[in-house]
Amino acid sequence: MTLTIILVSMAAALLAGWLARGRSRPLVLLAFSALAVYAFQPALPVRHLDFWLPTVTLALVAASWALTAAPEQRSWRANWPAAAILAGIVLLLGLTRFLPFDAFLTASRPPQTFQIVLAILLAAALTGAALWLSRRSAKWLAAAIGLILALFLVLKVPELSYWTSFFFHKLNQQYSGAASAADLRWLGFSYIAFRLIHTIRDRQSGRLPAVTLAEYAAYVIFFPSLTAGPIDRIERFLGDLRRPFALSAEDLTEAGKRLLVGLFKKFVIADALALVALNGTNALQVRTAGWTWILLYAYAFQIFFDFSGYTDIAIGLGRLLGFKLPENFNAPYRKPNLTQFWNNWHMTLTQWFRAYFFNPVTRLLRSTKKPLPIPVVIFVTQIITMALIGLWHGVTANFVLWGLWHGLGLFVHNRWSERTKARFAVLPPRWQTVLNAGGALLTFHFVALGWVFFAMPDLSTSWHVFLKLFGFA
Amino acid sequence: MGKGTSASAVHPLRVLLKGGVLFVVLAFTFPVWGGALTRLSTYNWIVGGRLRLPYGGGNPDAVYSSSMTDLGVMLRSHVAARGKPAGEYRVIILGDSTVWGFSVPLENSLPFLLDAAGLTACDGRAVRVYNLGYPNASVTKDLLILDEAMQYQPDLVLWFVTLAAMTPDRRFDHPIITGNLGELLAIQSALALDLGIPEPADAGGKDTFFDRRVALNEFVRFELYGLMWNATGIDRELPDLAAVQRPALPGYVIYAGFLPPSLADDALSFDVIGAGVRLAGGTPVLLVNEPIYVQPDGPNTDIRYNASYPRWVYDEYRAQFAARAEREGWTYLDLWDALPPAEFTPDADLHPTPEGEALLAEILAPYILQIACGGGR
Known part of the structure; x- marks a missing residue:
């Protein structure tokens, strides 16, 4: 930004x-956030895609709410203002194509009005279908997670991104030779996906609080945290949203x-x-x-x-x-070990993965008829969790290696800590301080070396950097 | 937050007011302390100095350098700004892209080769050669660099000159010149000359924080580029010469508005060269007419030496230079045809190949030693 x-x-x-001080607070926040979804979206080479991607975001949010909403929150009377705001913003932004000057809230001039109206109707139909499906079977919740993950893969696997862009170029009758994997920059989708999956999973487990469309949408696309997090939890967010607010000193x-x-x-x-x-x-x-x-x-x-x-x-x-x-973030580079580093680096992301992957998988592995030994469970879950966090940054070998590097580091620290914590606990405070300082230095360097995979474009360059760092190149 | 809590002691308006007052004070006193800020340099202190003056040309973030007009900042970043050791015979080379080394790797540029030659003056002092060349050709720009460089105590000034550096259109048309007209006026005044310098457009003085914010940003970036320069040794993206074709010689003979058959005595900027020699004071100045590419055959070679220079005007220039040097007592070395045509790169008529640079260094080394041993001025 x-x-x-x-x-x-x-x-x-x-x-x-x-403006958002009374009962209209969720609606006002929804309106501002929906505008921000368009305003933050960068221009894209595929014609009108920088308008359609934010529109799909809003459609996904509405459909996801419809799938997850508690029955008592589904009434048209309670939700028509939010639906009208969402549709109205899409339509109004679309009409800015008739202004005599360049677009100022969209990255480029919006598409034709009839296409936008058609898109709004499609989104409404999708939301209606989601409402109907949610009453019939909970399986649609899993399907929704599958759809979000599929979209995620299209954005993060370079080959899939390329072919999608190629398809859009063809569809738009644009020169397909100009298609590139970098064409599909869907601003904020990563964080939106986390919030959507969080609400769907909580709905599956019965923990999701009852929310209106306005509250749900304001949570998912809350504009301050749209592009780079943090990944809030909906029940905490609702606490602030429903609290009377007046800006204090x-x-x-x-x-x-x-x-x-x-x-x-x-x-x-x-x-x-x-x-x-x-x-x-x-x-x-x-x-x-x-x-x-x-x-x-x-x-x-x-x-x-x-x-x-x-x-x-x-x-x-x-x-x-x-x-x-x-x-x-909470001073992550000053933490004395890798476990504490990850408890203090991108904390909301690690908490998300802990809640929706690490803990369930650990429980699963521990609850089998013949439970695996604890070290094996820890190894498997930490390695896979960190590999997934790596893949979230991009589906490349380097990000996977970065994840594995940390997964392995976390496992080694876990085993080391198990063996030594009793001995270290009885050391005098001065020695504890020295150990912590040494641990922080070691942890920082482990993390810094991991950044090599993160910063380099490919494995051979990463290897070259490692050789150089240790004087072999 | 209710009354009586600790947070209610904070008054945002007061904070804003205090912040605003502090900002206004700092901004308006900037002319007092801003100059001192840019006189701080990490070069030659935290990181090593540059081997040639910073010149952008391309993406600054890829070449770890940027073009700028503040000669003080430029010179302070140069290795020449280090203190001069007792046993050093300091040679600075002024000139254009040929000296700077535009078309060759830094280690193949003429000043680098002369420095690496390990020459020793008769009194035992080690001859150290510093590259103070800067694209593009203009003797007025060289004069400004010389003025700034004199504080670093050169023992000899080698000044590479070519016809293009002395034409009226190049006299004041260079970013270094337009950015330092005040300094040029000071030189004119100090030497009691009339170089016909135009009045600076911003004579009213634009030295506030707002006026200087872009320059300050450039300064900070340039200081950070110093780290990358030291880490990589890169300050230039070399042109891809394999893709460059030498242009055909045009059929006209007009040059910079001059028409044959002859050039007026005051047409070229010899007065600026004279100012430079005076500015150098007791420091010897060796004026060198740069080698040029002479196209051996082909269409229009009867009227032109190359795509840049028609024969008549270049011959006139050489004749005038020799005569003026004789009259003024300048030490002048005409190397116009010192290099064979094969030793020029195809991107310009003045840029030698690495082999050409080495040959030029061999030719110049004896002259430097001769002057270093008191053999002429």
Whole structure:
């Protein structure tokens, strides 16, 4: 996100916070967030795709709500204002194609009006079908998760992205030779997918609270956390949403602090570090092992300040709207071991995976007729969980290796900790401090070396960097 | 938050007011402390200095360098800005892209080769050669660089000149010149000359934080590029010469508005060269007419040496240069045909190949030693 978009978001958050104080709070937040879905979407080379992807986002949200909504929340009377707002925003944005100047809320000039009307009708039909199906069988919830994962794969597997873009080029009668895997940048979809799966899984397990369409949609596409998280939980979000809100001095001060800190982290520290951080080009140019380490350190801090800066901005924007979004980072590089690192790095993501993958799989493996030994269960679940987190960043060998690197590291730490914690617990405090400092240094370097897979475009360049780091290249 | 809580002690309006006042004070006092900020340099201190002046051309993030006009920042980033050791005989080379090494790797550029030659002056001092060339050709731009470089105590100035650097259209048309007209006026004033310098457009003084924000951003980026320069040794993306075809010689003989058969005595910027020699004071200046590519055969070779220079104007220029050097007592070396045509790259009529650069270094080394041993000025 650019500085301009962030500054506009701050103004929008202040306005939305002022407007969204009474019973209309979910509707106002929904309207602002739905507009943001379009405004944040970058321009795409496939004609009108930068309009259709946000539209599909809204359709998915509505259909997902219809599938998961509790029966008492499904009434037309309770939900028509939200449906009207969603449809109205799509239609109004579509009508901006007739303005005499360039589009300002969409990345490019919207498609023809009849196509938009058709899309709204299709989305309404899809939502209606989801409402009808949800009454008949819970299997449709699993199908919805399957659909979200399939969309995710299309976006993250380069070959699938390419062929999808190729298909869209053909469909639009555009030159298909220009199709590229990078054409399908669906802003915010990763985080939207996490929230959708969270609500569907909670519906399956009966934990999902009853929510209206306005509340559900405001949660899924909440604009402060649309592009970079954090991944909030709906029951926590509803607590803030349903609470009467008036911006207080404390809110304003806290929001201002987080926004300033976030802007400084992102646009001063991270952007400066980006100039000297390890990347696929300079990895092949750097001359000595010492400089390679410096570039790697720069990358490690750049990615931290960049991501945690965005989180601070999201939390600050949320605070202007009366939401205390969950923290995502808590000094992760100062933690004495890898387990604690992952408890403090992108915390909402790891909590999501823990809740919806690690814990269920662990329970499954432990509840078989012939339970596997604990170390084997830990090994399998940690390796697969971290590999999945890697795959979430992109379906490439490098991201898988990055995940495996951490999965293996977590397993080794788990076993080491099991064997040594009793002995270390009786050491004097001074020794504990020394051990913690040494552990933090070791953990940081383990994480930094893992970033090599993350930062490099392919395995051979990653291998080259490892050789260089240790003086073999 | 209700009354009486600790958070109610924070007054956002007061915070905003205090922040605003602090910002306004810092912004308006910027002219006082802003200059000092850009005089801080990490080069030659935290990271090593550059071997040639920063020149962008392409994506700055890929070549770890950027074009700028602040000569102080440029020179402070150069390895020449290090303190001069007692046993060093310091040679600086001024000139255009030929000296800078536009078409060859840095280690094949003329100043690098001369420095690597390990020459020793008669008094035992090690001859160290510094590349202060900068694209594109303009003797006025060279004069400004010389003025800034004199503080770094050169013992000899090698000044590479070609006809293109001395025409009226190049006299004031270069980003370094337009960005430093005030400095040029100061040189004119100090030497009591009239170089016909235009008045700076922003003579009113644009030195506030807002006026300088882009320059400050460039400065910070440039300092960070210093790390990457040290890490990679890269400051330039080499042109892909394999894809370059030498252009055919045009059939006209007009050059920079000059028409044959002769060139007026004051048509070229010899006065700027004279100013440079005076500026150097007691430091010897060796003026070198750069080698040019001479096309051996083909259409229009009877009227032109190459795509850049018609024969008549280049011959006139050489004759005037020799005569002016004789009259003014300048040390002048005409190397116009010192390199065979095969030793020029096809992207320009002035850029030697790596072999051509090596040959040129061999030719120049004795002259440098001769001057270093007190054999001429």
